[in-house]
Amino acid sequence: MVFSNLGPALRISGLLYLAYMLINAYFLLNYANDLSVLQQNMAAGYMPMELPSGLVRTMALNFVVSLLTSLWIAVLWHRFILLSQIPDTPIPPLFSGMLVSYLGKTIQLALMLAVFGFALGMLLGVAIGPFLGSSAATAIPLILFGVLLYLSYRLGLVFPAIALNTSMTFKTSWEKTKPASGAIAQLAVIAVVFAIIIQIPSNMNPDPTSIINLIYSYVVGWIAMMVGISVLTTLYGIHIEGREI
Template structure:
């Protein structure tokens, strides 16, 4: 079933490619703008490391980061609404639901804080076991295993996000309980998505040595695919667990 969910999410994006492009317009525009802001110049490559760091985090860059966050939340809400409620985008950009975007952001922060808390506990346990056994191999294996568990944990809590996007009130507890019947499937999907994103993200690295522009373009495409695919996986799991939908 995990593979079916992954393929279904892939088809959601590329089977509705025109709508996906229109809905993700804010994110695409901000990515293109970021390519100019992040372009290295002579002043940013000189001086001490501290000076280079200071030059990098300039006012325009911080403003762009904020704008990119808003664009990503805008796209996420619009894509969930399109897939679950068939709310079609406008000719250029999707509808801007400020209340849903703020709700989505609030739930995202809460999930992140919960994930950080459990990660601190897990890190303490793993660090203690590594200190007792004096085994770097064991520590590496435990951290790799925890990464998979963390993805699974976050995914099981994250049904509150599409629920918020379509204004259906759900709690973290409800999300956790709703995903219980397919918890193993969710772990498999999370690992498949992580592996896919890592492989796609590596595609642009060799191209940066040839051309910064070409590398930036390919990197932007890779990020777009990973983002839209991740949103589609979450939407698919919501449809299965909350709305009782089936997939082919």
């Protein structure tokens, strides 16, 4: 879906993703070392009295730009795939009402998954942690990640619905995807494996601010974002609109 429509994909996401890249690169290049030191201090139980100048402000800007551009791209990509709507302006149109609704549903889903994930993580730690030994620190987060992805796919049809200006509840999304629960579980496992594989090159280079790492992370990040949005769009097209895969 993404690479067969690479032109429209770049037209929809190009400028928006570039804006995110510029802000994120500035943040990493200026504060990566400060963040590393801060994390080490907090892990040791020490919280510095004063944070580096501009760290909080730049971190907040990075978060806002990242969130805004990703939601903006998501709405446009849903509309392109489901409505064949391609932006005809250099800066893609901002469907502000849809974006606000998208953000609201994102927050709701994030809170639900956070509560469920915390409870499940505690349960897994008690139930299987002792049997996994030292590998528990790696295995349990991966299991948890897969389960949360599965839930996101089952509940996430509300997002393409928003992009089409259609109302849908999480309950409806869950019910509509029930016939494909097995296939969606397999998809979640594939996504976890994919996430592991794409981290391997970055782990071979410990410097997150190296040019190679930055380029790799942005290219892979774009692909992962577009594929993730496409998954929800595909599920919506199949299970809500009755389209063929």
